[in-house]
Amino acid sequence: MARRKLKEKSRKKPYAEAADDEKVARNWKKTIGLYQRGEYSSATLRAAICMELMTNFAIRDELVTTKGLPLDFVNTLLKDANGIHRKFTGILLPIMEEYEEHVHLKQLWNGPIKQLNERRNRIAHGGEFDSEQPVKKILDDARKAIVEIMDIFGSEQKFPEP
Template identity: 35%
Template sequence: MKKCNKRRHWDKIYAALQFCPLQLRKTLKYCPGLVDHYSTLEEKICSNWDKTIELMKRGEFSTVIIRAATTVELAANLLVKYEFQHNRKLPEHFVDNLMMWANGLMGKVDRLLLPIYKNTDSENALKEVKKRSKDINDERNNVVHRGQFKAKKTAEKVLKEAEFIVNKFAKLSGSQLTVSSVITDEKKDI
């Protein structure tokens, strides 16, 4: 019995120690020598997209939809930050609060991006993104809020839509980032 309690005690300590680097990464802007695997939004997008593709290979189609929706929202964050911080020179904390207020992909598109791109060349591209993102959002909500399981065909459709949207957001933000929904059997070198 005591052995079991000791093990539980060490498991808690181990879990707390694993949490420390994550907490440091969240609170420190830059610390020489600290490796931050997710230092940029582009890296987060790539990492999430790679995980999405791996989930598709494993046949976890419902999870693919959730991860693809997350990747699309991260790409929306990239465009919001580019437009509001880089072009409009608004403070980071203000832009972060705007994104929290907008709440989700549809909120960011409807409340932040479409109004700021109104009567520009990019407005039509954003309207197309809004139309395509509705399907992703609906499928994500069916999985998350209604507990539905999704088939391969649905996951492939969402993956294609997510690819289009992520690439469109990246292009509008001036990023060189591109993602592909093509599934290959080769392993990535990490």
């Protein structure tokens, strides 16, 4: 007599257990979904979260994986820095000065990353709203920066276009 078998449920790893680059990819997917549903301000805020998570990934990769610093120490640095501006300009750029990629990282900061952060602040702290066209450009630029930086630090995650 044949027995029925239940399908095995495919479960994603809980978010808290996901690697940093997985968190960036999951948040990017959420960003795209918000944009497609017309939630433009929320998409901008979520893209800024992706940028900060991307920065965390890069810093942890360099300080823990490459330099061998204790993870708890690096996590304290990240927590104390609180925000993409302090993390990127105060931690990531200084630790990357010895590498060829430093100039490119600085250009990304002075371009799309800084623009996204400023836009995020106007929404989060100034109560402004976004519309489709400006957000499309912001997300295109953000995606390009995320892909480039994640590639520098060895991530193989995919980030679909908005």
